Amino acid sequence: MNEDDRLRRRRAIEMRTPRDNRFHPxxxxxxxxxxxxxxxxxxxxxxxxxxIGDDAAVINPVGDRSIIASTDMSVEGVHFRREWMTPQxxxxxxxxxxxxxxxxxxxxxxGVLVAIGIPEEWRPDMDGLSDGIGEAAQxxxxxxxxxxxxxxxxxxxxxxVLGTGQDPLLRSGAKPxxxxxxxxxLGGPGEALRxxxxxxxxxxxxxxxxxxxxxxxxxxxxxxxxxxxxxxDISDGLSGDLRHLAAASKVSMRVDLGLIPALxxxxxxxxxxxxxxxxxxxxxxxxxxxxxxxxxALELTRVGVVESGDPGVRFFQDTEPVEVPRGYxxxx
Amino acid sequence: MNEDDRLRRRRAIEMRTPRDNRFHPxxxxxxxxxxxxxxxxxxxxxxxxxxIGDDAAVINPVGDRSIIASTDMSVEGVHFRREWMTPQxxxxxxxxxxxxxxxxxxxxxxGVLVAIGIPEEWRPDMDGLSDGIGEAAQxxxxxxxxxxxxxxxxxxxxxxVLGTGQDPLLRSGAKPxxxxxxxxxLGGPGEALRxxxxxxxxxxxxxxxxxxxxxxxxxxxxxxxxxxxxxxDISDGLSGDLRHLAAASKVSMRVDLGLIPALxxxxxxxxxxxxxxxxxxxxxxxxxxxxxxxxxALELTRVGVVESGDPGVRFFQDTEPVEVPRGYxxxx
Numbered sequence: 110m111n112e113d114d115r116l117r118r119r120r121a122i123e124m125r126t127p128r129d130n131r132f133h134p135x136x137x138x139x140x141x142x143x144x145x146x147x148x149x150x151x152x153x154x155x156x157x158x159x160x161i162g163d164d165a166a167v168i169n170p171v172g173d174r175s176i177i178a179s180t181d182m183s184v185e186g187v188h189f190r191r192e193w194m195t196p197q198x199x200x201x202x203x204x205x206x207x208x209x210x211x212x213x214x215x216x217x218x219x220g221v222l223v224a225i226g227i228p229e230e231w232r233p234d235m236d237g238l239s240d241g242i243g244e245a246a247q248x249x250x251x252x253x254x255x256x257x258x259x260x261x262x263x264x265x266x267x268x269x270v271l272g273t274g275q276d277p278l279l280r281s282g283a284k285p286x287x288x289x290x291x292x293x294x295l296g297g298p299g300e301a302l303r304x305x306x307x308x309x310x311x312x313x314x315x316x317x318x319x320x321x322x323x324x325x326x327x328x329x330x331x332x333x334x335x336x337x338x339x340x341x342d343i344s345d346g347l348s349g350d351l352r353h354l355a356a357a358s359k360v361s362m363r364v365d366l367g368l369i370p371a372l373x374x375x376x377x378x379x380x381x382x383x384x385x386x387x388x389x390x391x392x393x394x395x396x397x398x399x400x401x402x403x404x405x406a407l408e409l410t411r412v413g414v415v416e417s418g419d420p421g422v423r424f425f426q427d428t429e430p431v432e433v434p435r436g437y438x439x440x441x
Numbered sequence: 442m443n444e445d446d447r448l449r450r451r452r453a454i455e456m457r458t459p460r461d462n463r464f465h466p467x468x469x470x471x472x473x474x475x476x477x478x479x480x481x482x483x484x485x486x487x488x489x490x491x492x493i494g495d496d497a498a499v500i501n502p503v504g505d506r507s508i509i510a511s512t513d514m515s516v517e518g519v520h521f522r523r524e525w526m527t528p529q530x531x532x533x534x535x536x537x538x539x540x541x542x543x544x545x546x547x548x549x550x551x552g553v554l555v556a557i558g559i560p561e562e563w564r565p566d567m568d569g570l571s572d573g574i575g576e577a578a579q580x581x582x583x584x585x586x587x588x589x590x591x592x593x594x595x596x597x598x599x600x601x602v603l604g605t606g607q608d609p610l611l612r613s614g615a616k617p618x619x620x621x622x623x624x625x626x627l628g629g630p631g632e633a634l635r636x637x638x639x640x641x642x643x644x645x646x647x648x649x650x651x652x653x654x655x656x657x658x659x660x661x662x663x664x665x666x667x668x669x670x671x672x673x674d675i676s677d678g679l680s681g682d683l684r685h686l687a688a689a690s691k692v693s694m695r696v697d698l699g700l701i702p703a704l705x706x707x708x709x710x711x712x713x714x715x716x717x718x719x720x721x722x723x724x725x726x727x728x729x730x731x732x733x734x735x736x737x738a739l740e741l742t743r744v745g746v747v748e749s750g751d752p753g754v755r756f757f758q759d760t761e762p763v764e765v766p767r768g769y770x771x772x773x
Contacts, residue, residue, distance in 0.1 A: 154571065157575045157585060158584055158585040178587055184593045186594065222510055224514035224599045226514050235482070239481070239486060246489040256479075258479060259520070261516045261519060262516075265558060269512050269556075
């Protein structure tokens with residue numbers, strides 16, 4: 110072992126000895142293989158990782174505002190398939206999914222950085238991808254401020270979104286007594302995905318919800334101003350994502366399946382398991398849902414309550430407890 | 442064409458009509474296929490992309506400081522090969538390469554976001570990757586503040602680095618009359634790469650420079666404070682990266698091959714073409730190189746001068762013009 114090796118070995122050992130973990134508490138994560146892997150990384154990083162586990166990182170203070178940052182990778186064949194969408198839709202959707210994390214933080218976008226790994230056979234579709242990314246940037250008022258472009262055997266798009274926030278909407282803010290709300294109507298992406306996986310053409314309305322999710326940026330800012338205590342954007346499915354809120358806030362949630370706003374023809378259980386919605390699930394006190402709906406022409410629906418108790422989510426049909434699948438996980 | 446399609450088509454058209462390009466000038470880019478692709482994206486994004494083309498994005502002002510951001514993707518089989526390095530070295534190197542962009546901006550790191558796409562067969566190496574990433578985070582005092590983890594057919598690591606800066610060191614600041622400097626001694630990574638590509642074991646010192654580049658963070662801050670006018674970190678090779686500085690600053694550079702600091706046994710031309718060095722190339726007035734060397738135990742060497750004229754770099758051996766290969770480009 111030479112001197113360099115010794116130095117590196119020593120560094121690696123230091124890294125496994127957290128010195129000041131009390132100064133950078135991470136947000137508690139729900140159970141699951143992906144989160145076990147994250148927990149293990151955090152353990153190894155010790156003091157060299159800080160405040161991990163929310164929808165986005167909060168860097169504070171810079172002047173009187175915090176900087177909010179989040180990163181999101183989309184991989185061909187894992188997060189999307191080429192035959193399901195046009196290049197423009199693929200670019201739009203990957204960017205919108207990343208921007209949705211700013212919505213969940215009640216953060217105003219500053220800009221987007223995009224790293225693109227692109228195979229040779231995708232090169233003619235670069236314009237389409239660019240247009241879709243530009244469409245999302247325009248919609249969220251988040252200009253592209255940086256990027257990286259290289260060859261890759263699969264198309265890989267990593268978006269890092271930056272925003273500001275004065276009082277970010279964390280996952281850890283839900284309190285017993287709060288109400289659980291959800292924006293929009295759920296189920297479209299789940300139904301579309303099921304059809305496409307079976308090689309069938311999805312219903313146009315469901316397909317549109319899958320390929321053209323809308324990051325709820327303005328809605329997130331409004332909710333942060335009107336009594337929301339915690340928020341998450343629905344990427345794994347309402348049932349899975351509420352589990353993240355419950356774990357982060359160390360609370361129990363009770364959700365009434367009959368209240369879940371589902372698209373016509375979609376069961377409440379399927380709506381609760383439908384991922385990649387990019388609607389917001391929030392907790393808060395009494396929020397004026399009618400005012401929200403007037404402002405955004407979008408439903409805001411009460412679906413449950415926050416209680417004290419073991420962190421987790423219990424679903425009920427009328428007064429009967431029911432099981433709801435956890436939704437879609439990418440890392441399994 | 443339905444209403445949604447029409448709406449999207451209209452958005453796409455708007456996107457190709459830059460309205461306020463004068464408010465977000467991009468940094469001029471050098472010639473080359475990768476940069477043509479970037480130029481084309483910028484054209485399509487119009488006003489939805491801003492100030493692209495430096496080592497990192499500058500978001501200003503937030504309080505009295507700017508936020509500096511850069512993103513960098515490393516793909517297995519493109520930027521590295523598994524058989525060349527340990528998992529810890531792969532994690533360290535990808536993170537260090539991204540952090541090097543903050544060094545080139547004279548920026549103080551705030552933190553790192555890491556998006557990891559990982560194949561099943563790499564899962565046992567997650568700890569090694571984590572340790573390498575943590576090692577780079579520790580070295581640069583840039584904690585991991587966020588991330589994303591998903592499955593991918595190849596290992597893909599995208600790092601987004603964030604820092605602050607009061608007076609960032611841009612690529613566009615070189616002026617006729619400036620001197621061109623370079624930190625450290627070049628050639629190690631190029632020699633190591635050549636040997637590894639030929640299936641041979643590189644010299645340990647060269648291998649170490651390849652697998653364990655040091656982001657020159659403190660050096661970049663010092664140089665920004667001591668008269669540097671522009672900077673870039675050497676990733677494509679000194680000859681290629683000086684071309685970026687010259688293009689961005691709209692100046693001509695004249696470099697004396699005999700002055701290039703090369704490792705023992707490496708020719709000056711090979712040193713000038715060696716990529717992935719992550720040393721800094723800078724321009725500036727008279728800088729106290731002896732003070733720099735005392736401070737950092739690292740050489741700072743004058744290699745040329747900045748002149749007015751067509752943007753580009755001319756190399757001389759004594760007084761004879763010589764051709765130097767452009768170095769390594771990933772996107773060809």
